[in-house]
Amino acid sequence: MGPKELSHDGPIVPRLAAIEDMAGMSILCSDKTGTLTMNKMVIQEETPVYKKGESQYSLLRYAAMAAKWWEPPRDALDTLTLNAVDMPSMSAVEQLAFLPFDPIVKRTEGTVKEISTGKIYKTTKGAPHVILKLVTSTNQNQKANEAITAAVEEDVHSFGLRGIRTLAVAKTNDKDQWEFLGMLTFLDPPRPDTKQTIEDSNKYGVAVKMITGDHLLIARETARVLGMGEYVKNAAQLPHLDPVTKKKPDLLARDYGNMCLATDTFAQVLPEQKYLIVECLRELGYKVGMTGDGVNDAPALKRADVGIAVAGATDAARAAADIVLTQPGLSTVVEGVLISRRIFVRISNFLTYRIAATLQLLVFFFIAILAFKPVEYMPSGWETIPEFYDSKEWPEFFKMPVLMLMLITLLNDGTLIAIGYDNAKARDTPEKWNLRVMFVVSSMLAAVSCVSSLLLLKVSLQSWQHGNFLRQFEVGRLSYGQITTAIYLKVSISDFLTLFSARTGPDWFFSIAPEWSLIGAAAVALLVSTILALTWPESTMDDVPIQGLAQGKPYDFIMYIWVYCVAWFFVQDAVKVLTYYLLKTFNVFGFNDTGKLVLPDSALRYIRDNKAKDLHSINASGSRR
Incomplete structure (x- = not known):
């Protein structure tokens, strides 16, 4: 009956024990894009360009070449670029090779040929710091590299402070060197109910931590808008798997426990780090939930006490998850928590009664x-008492028929x-x-x-x-x-x-x-x-x-x-x-000890000791991380 009740509100429960785990969940690690936000990118007018002659439309067209434009869009960014270009004009080029998006590489790449001239070149779109590294690695002009780096970092930092995301676009020149063309700017607005949902989640004792691959400043601004807390960490400060053995750190909870407890938002996170964050929190004794949608989220979903595949998740994510959402957003998760707790209460009450x-x-x-011998309670001379109904002595001890x-x-x-x-x-x-x-x-x-x-x-x-x-x-x-x-x-x-x-x-x-x-x-x-x-x-x-x-x-x-x-x-x-x-x-x-997240003194000291340093680092050089 529990899974049936949950399914009315959207979640499908392949693993029945997940109902009990969800009732005891005290930390929810949530992906940002598509869960906390609409996953509907809205392009902005501001388009910084770094090569003469380029425009917003030309950047969109080059970005479309770094995708399979003749197929349905694979993600929200492809939807953004492909919907903004004149698709018939794309017939002027032919794609020879394609490098799909990888959450570690964080870019896509297409090799195209202009049909009219036969000219072949590559285009790429992705995270600004990734594209910037690609461009500077092929350009030997140190002065030019420093100039483009300063310009890009300044723009990324400026947009990030306003919560505006950036998508860098580059192409190769005649010398097969990458050139940074410019950046498309866009917003991924939060869902209308996300802020209230997070407030409700906190009210019910479930701390929501955002884990995202987005830039540190974008993550920080999103967290501020949603009221999630202001303590943010990026990938460089998070644990990593051993590069050779691929094993987690031996003292993961000891070395990173306070940081994971204290941090409200994890930015620029790699897939392996999602797994390590979940594992660290679990080692501290908390029941952890994790939302995800991609193949790379599967290890973290599998490791979490409650792995939650969001609406539209890949088959790999759904297979690794304990709960599969059929409706977008975080509100269905919070409602699922309440339903799970009601089910838990029924079971607890049943056991108490039983x-x-x-x-x-x-x-x-x-x-x-x-203690009772009925025969001793018979009146004296019972054989001679007319009102005495029984015709023989009462039993030596009290008992009741089996029936x-x-x-x-x-x-x-x-x-x-x-x-x-x-x-x-x-x-x-x-x-x-x-x-x-x-x-x-x-x-x-x-x-x-x-x-x-x-x-x-x-x-x-x-x-x-x-x-x-x-x-x-x-x-x-x-x-x-x-x-x-x-x-x-x-x-x-x-x-x-x-x-x-x-x-x-x-x-x-x-x-x-x-x-x-x-x-x-x-x-x-x-x-x-x-x-x-x-x-x-x-x-x-x-x-x-x-x-x-x-x-x-x-x-x-x-x-x-x-x-x-x-x-x-x-x-x-x-x-x-x-x-x-x-x-x-x-x-x-x-009796009063629940699974609710209450920061220990060690985590509070960690925040106090590192907050000023981290804030200075974000403001001074956030765009370089």
Whole structure:
């Protein structure tokens, strides 16, 4: 039922255990493009050119040559360039070779031939610092290299401060040397709901960290607009795999843990570093989610506790992920977290109740068998008392027919089926199992039910004694068969009512309205138990007398049993609330310890020691990184 409920809001869950992991997720590492942003590039008018005679349109045309323009666009950047050029004019050139985009190389390249002249040259588009390195490596003019480097870095820095992305375009000249033609500028606006979604995520105890391959300044500005925090790190400061063995650093969490915890945004990240960031956070003990869409995201998606393939992801990313989104954006992830937590709460409440119900039965019958000898409660001279209904001595010890125990269990199991559809309230912090707390709460619920059942058994066995408590309600002189049936009804009612206390966790039973299916199932079970207790034919089963409560005086005893059970239910719920209050107040068994990200003192010191230095580095030379 969990995957079905999640699928209504977009996520598909191939791995069922991911529901539990998502409920406990405390850190979400999110890709920027397409998840936090629209992934719809909007070209800007500002177009810095570095070669005389070039224009925005010529740059767009050269950029289109560094793509397979006759095919559907492969990504948002191809869509941007191909939609802006006159496609019939592209028939004037023929593409001879093509180098597709690689997240490590960060550029594409096309080798084209002009059909009219036969001239062959290469064009490329990509990240400015990558294209700049390519251009300067083939040009021996040091002065020209310094000039173009200064101009490009200044423009990239200027645009980056405004959150404007740049796409560099270059081509080879007659000497097969690369020339930096200019840069196209564009915006990838955030989704309208992203900022609110991030606020909601933080409210529910899930810290969102942005991991992007974009320039440091672009990432910083995007984080500022979305309210994600201002502490940014770039690839040079992040861990790397060993270049020879391709293994992670041996002391990854020790050396990089504080940085990964403190950093809000990771910029210019390589695919291998996504994996290492996730691994570092996991080694620190947090449950980490990771969103991705490409082949290179697969290792990080696989390593994360909750790998999330976003809408439109590649087959490799979908195969590596635990959850696949069918709708774009981060809002479906946050909604999935809440649904997962509600499912977790239902399971937790179910287990709490199941333990309580089992303990109630075991402890009650254990004590009843050892502590009560029904034969000792028979009135003296019972053979000569006309009102004494039984014709033989009561048993040496209390017991209940197996059939009655089976009925309690079967009706109980039938009711529990409906708990999967019950209303549940998602908590504001990540979920984690605390079995000691669960056992304590279950034990208190069971203790109240057990005590009330033992008290009723005691006063029922004493019904023939003068001054008995039941005599005040004009109830007394019960047959042993009626006592057996009364205890069966009491245990049944208490068992079912305990469910309504356990289902609300630390809150009062009336704080969360139960689903109608649960009410209906419980009502049927209680009605069946009551009718059986009223009309059970007089008989003997397993050497135990049984008699329906409607077959002899007192006729209204069943009403008093119901009132008695309901009164004890209020006591039981109050004890439960008090137990949770004490557990929370004194943090017993780590009750208040959730998986929520709370920066340790070491991470706060790291921010304090490095923030000024990093900020100066960003402002002074961000464009060179």
